[in-house]
Amino acid sequence: MHLLTQILIAVVALEHLYILWLEMFAWETRGKKVFKGSLKPELFGPTKTLAANQGLYNGFLAAGLIWSLLIGEVDCAKNVALFFLSCVIVAGVYGAFTASRRIFFVQAVPALLALLALWLIK
Numbered sequence: 001m002h003l004l005t006q007i008l009i010a011v012v013a014l015e016h017l018y019i020l021w022l023e024m025f026a027w028e029t030r031g032k033k034v035f036k037g038s039l040k041p042e043l044f045g046p047t048k049t050l051a052a053n054q055g056l057y058n059g060f061l062a063a064g065l066i067w068s069l070l071i072g073e074v075d076c077a078k079n080v081a082l083f084f085l086s087c088v089i090v091a092g093v094y095g096a097f098t099a100s101r102r103i104f105f106v107q108a109v110p111a112l113l114a115l116l117a118l119w120l121i122k
Contacts, residue, residue, distance in 0.1 A: 001069075001077055002121040008114035009065050009081055012088060015110060016062035023055030038100055061088055078118060085115045 001009075022031055028044045031051065039047070064084035071077035092108025 001074060001081070002117070005081075005114065005117040005121055006069055008110070008117050009069060009085070012085065012110050012114050013062045013065035013069075015107070016058045016065070016088070020055045020059035020062060023051040023058065025055075027051040027055075061091075081118055082115070085111045085118065089115065 022034060027048050032041055032044055044051075061084055064080065064087075068077050068081035068084060071080060088111035089108045092104050092106075092111065095103035095107060
């Protein structure tokens with residue numbers, strides 16, 4: 001894969017590692033600051049387990065994207081990246097419709113850029 005494509009995939013993976021950390025380990029501290037406009041402060045405690053579950057799924061997305069960067073066979077690496085970037089895009093679009101439009105720009109747009117690079121840059 002081209003270096004720019006790898007960088008974009010790595011950025012998306014790092015973003016999902018951050019989301020994992022935020023939702024699994026910092027939900028009641030940093031999470032309150034990040035989501036202060038969309039969730040009442042008293043709901044962070046009761047939703048801690050749900051957030052941790054979401055964080056775990058974000059970790060799986062990051063793991064798949066990192067895996068795609070470590071695969072030596074180019075076509076296989078591209079297919080794995082294509083799958084995991086598509087999952088991120090679907091999650092970002094769903095989040096935009098169900099939670100906040102901001103999710104589309106924060107989550108789906110970087111994955112779309114990486115996907116475009118994957119397809120267009122040889």
